[in-house]
Amino acid sequence: MADTLQFxxxxxxxxxxxxxxxxxxxxGAEGDFTAMPGxxxxxxxLRPGIVTAVTTQxxxxxxxxxxxxxxxxxxxxxxxxxGIPTDEMTQxxxxxxxxxxxxxxxxxxxxDADHAGKLVNDMVMVGQQLGLSTTAA
Amino acid sequence: MPSLKDLKNRINSxxxxxxxTKAMQMVAAAKLRRAQEAAEAARPYAARMEAVxxxxxxxxxxSDTAPRLLSGTGSDKVHLLVVMTAERGLCGGFNSSIVxxxxxxxxxLLAEGKTVKIITVGKKGREQLKRDLGDHLIAHVDLSEVKxxxxxxxxxxxxxxxxxxxxxxxxxxxxxxxxxxxVISQVPTAQQIIPAPVPDDAEATTLYDYxxxxxxxxxxxxxxxxxxxxxxxxxxxxxxxxxxxMSAMDNATRNAGDMIDxxxxxxxxxxxxxxxxxxxxxxxxAEAL
Numbered sequence: 001m002a003d004t005l006q007f008x009x010x011x012x013x014x015x016x017x018x019x020x021x022x023x024x025x026x027x028g029a030e031g032d033f034t035a036m037p038g039x040x041x042x043x044x045x046l047r048p049g050i051v052t053a054v055t056t057q058x059x060x061x062x063x064x065x066x067x068x069x070x071x072x073x074x075x076x077x078x079x080x081x082x083g084i085p086t087d088e089m090t091q092x093x094x095x096x097x098x099x100x101x102x103x104x105x106x107x108x109x110x111x112d113a114d115h116a117g118k119l120v121n122d123m124v125m126v127g128q129q130l131g132l133s134t135t136a137a
Numbered sequence: 138m139p140s141l142k143d144l145k146n147r148i149n150s151x152x153x154x155x156x157x158t159k160a161m162q163m164v165a166a167a168k169l170r171r172a173q174e175a176a177e178a179a180r181p182y183a184a185r186m187e188a189v190x191x192x193x194x195x196x197x198x199x200s201d202t203a204p205r206l207l208s209g210t211g212s213d214k215v216h217l218l219v220v221m222t223a224e225r226g227l228c229g230g231f232n233s234s235i236v237x238x239x240x241x242x243x244x245x246l247l248a249e250g251k252t253v254k255i256i257t258v259g260k261k262g263r264e265q266l267k268r269d270l271g272d273h274l275i276a277h278v279d280l281s282e283v284k285x286x287x288x289x290x291x292x293x294x295x296x297x298x299x300x301x302x303x304x305x306x307x308x309x310x311x312x313x314x315x316x317x318x319x320v321i322s323q324v325p326t327a328q329q330i331i332p333a334p335v336p337d338d339a340e341a342t343t344l345y346d347y348x349x350x351x352x353x354x355x356x357x358x359x360x361x362x363x364x365x366x367x368x369x370x371x372x373x374x375x376x377x378x379x380x381x382x383m384s385a386m387d388n389a390t391r392n393a394g395d396m397i398d399x400x401x402x403x404x405x406x407x408x409x410x411x412x413x414x415x416x417x418x419x420x421x422x423a424e425a426l
Contacts, residue, residue: 010185012288012368014178029357030348043189044348045357068358070189070345077185081288081361 006075021053042071048122061086144404155393162386169379176372206359209332217307221314222262224281229385232261238325291368314370315377323377
């Protein structure tokens with residue numbers, strides 16, 4: 001069995017990363033999971049969070065918003081609506097992303113409101129992990 | 138017979154027109170390359186999205202719990218046409234060919250007694266459709282301020298379309314755009330986006346585990362898939378527009394060159410004729426003495 005898998009991170013606008021990784025941590029909609037080579041074929045939606053790919057050159061971290069992950073034994077395709085490397089994540093960008101989600105949460109009702117509220121919380125968590133202010137906007 | 142001065146003016150004006158068309162052609166060529174790169178960069182996402190959605194759709198299709206974006210509203214009375222054109226003209230038949238396709242489709246649907254609603258993206262399409270289908274226009278998306286089409290633009294359009302769908306404003310949505318084939322050939326294309334077409338040959342892949350359930354994933358993916366298709370169409374359109382403009386301006390430049398040659402010959406001829414005439418007058422005058 002191969003000890004790495006092909007990790008592709010694609011956003012609608014371009015391919016963000018395509019590397020060989022030994023493990024990838026993914027924030028799935030129903031909980032974080034780590035995919036390693038030989039993982040059973042699996043499709044999951046994403047929640048806002050941080051994707052970490054462990055490669056031979058070290059860890060690569062990306063902030064992703066919604067999308068989905070297609071996991072196979074030898075390859076992972078992550079289709080994220082937005083994907084930003086954590087070290088390029090700035091406070092204004094983060095504020096804008098958070099404000100978008102908050103706005104959506106404000107407009108939603110019923111079950112959708114619960115769901116949107118959860119997304120906001122996820123995003124706040126991301127901010128805390130990165131040491132960004134979550135109070136602005 | 139135009140005077141010498143007229144001809145000279147004419148030549149000068151055609152010459153400056155040629156300069157403009159030449160510049161536009163080069164600008165279009167540069168933009169085309171960027172637009173093509175953008176379209177290519179977006180392809181992997183769209184392709185994977187389509188593959189997953191198709192796989193899911195095939196396994197869910199037919200079940201009662203299938204999302205409405207997939208199964209449709211159960212009727213096809215009201216059609217929404219999203220007509221995507223350019224914000225600017227001077228690009229040959231680019232805008233007209235899309236509008237023509239949309240117009241034919243609208244006429245067909247109206248003849249069948251269906252209701253047609255039209256959303257236009259891009260100023261040129263709106264101007265052309267306003268004349269005969271003005272009553273059917275329900276919204277317009279202005280992209281003239283947008284320098285470079287981003288996914289955000291597509292998402293905004295998709296959000297609007299989906300809101301109308303949820304509000305029961307239409308049953309079937311189709312987008313019209315020009316598919317980029319090459320610089321000299323763009324194919325006007327109509328593509329149904331709602332309800333999502335299920336390909337006949339797609340087999341239900343039970344290979345995958347799904348988390349959450351297949352239906353839940355599909356609920357989440359279908360709106361994204363709509364946005365992705367619109368985004369892809371916008372990019373294809375962008376590349377097509379520049380391609381069309383490039384070849385149109387190339388033709389214009391060549392025509393201007395031909396025209397300058399013709400006018401120059403005419404100018405020289407008249408000049409020669411004038412000189413000859415003067416000489417004859419002088420000579421006959423001298424002989425008469």
